[in-house]
Amino acid sequence: MSQLEEKFEFTDENRNEADSCIAKYPEGREQSAVMPILYIAQRQNGGWLSQSAMQYVADYLSMPPIKVYEVATFYTMYNLDSVGEYHIQLCRTTPCWLRGANSISSAIKEHLGIENGETTDDGKFTLSEVECLGACVNAPMVQINDDFYEDLNADRVRSILDMLISGDQPKSGSQSERFTSAPESGPTTLIDEGKSKC
Numbered sequence: 001m002s003q004l005e006e007k008f009e010f011t012d013e014n015r016n017e018a019d020s021c022i023a024k025y026p027e028g029r030e031q032s033a034v035m036p037i038l039y040i041a042q043r044q045n046g047g048w049l050s051q052s053a054m055q056y057v058a059d060y061l062s063m064p065p066i067k068v069y070e071v072a073t074f075y076t077m078y079n080l081d082s083v084g085e086y087h088i089q090l091c092r093t094t095p096c097w098l099r100g101a102n103s104i105s106s107a108i109k110e111h112l113g114i115e116n117g118e119t120t121d122d123g124k125f126t127l128s129e130v131e132c133l134g135a136c137v138n139a140p141m142v143q144i145n146d147d148f149y150e151d152l153n154a155d156r157v158r159s160i161l162d163m164l165i166s167g168d169q170p171k172s173g174s175q176s177e178r179f180t181s182a183p184e185s186g187p188t189t190l191i192d193e194g195k196s197k198c
């Protein structure tokens with residue numbers, strides 16, 4: 001948390017979003033909304049939580065700041081240092097590793113000239129190697145900001161990076177032809193869905 005701290009305050013839009021998160025919890029339990037509210041703060045703050053943003057969340061929820069820090073430092077979805085415009089989180093847990101995460105890692109590092117934990121000189125990309133992101137069935141995969149890119153190989157990840165470099169938005173989800181996480185040869189169950197007369 002070495003960056004110059006700027007005063008943090010929700011935009012009107014994010015204040016509305018935060019208030020609708022709080023409204024999901026019973027009266028007196030507003031602090032239960034701390035996780036989504038931290039995430040909204042992180043998104044507004046360019047992908048990381050400054051001290052000022054965490055203090056703001058603590059004040060917003062009338063919580064002791066230490067309780068907010070406990071949450072923010074426990075979950076890896078919160079970044080406590082600045083990240084690039086595109087934060088690449090590369091899953092390296094067993095299913096992704098068995099399906100080629102190492103080659104995805106090498107392709108990203110060579111293509112962008114950075115190592116794990118580093119940001120490109122132009123501030124565009126940060127690479128973080130992380131544990132399972134819950135998309136193992138379409139391994140290997142990366143998360144870039146809020147989007148998952150699955151069924152990767154070295155060429156596919158390079159082409160995703162090239163699109164982002166050119167300012168285009170790559171299609172998220174499976175990068176093979178499969179439908180969501182159905183078998184690559186096509187669905188084998190529920191193929192009569194919609195035909196039932198029941």
Ligand code: FES
Nearest residue numbers: 091096132135136
């Ligand atoms: S092991 Fe990579 S998403 Fe679960």
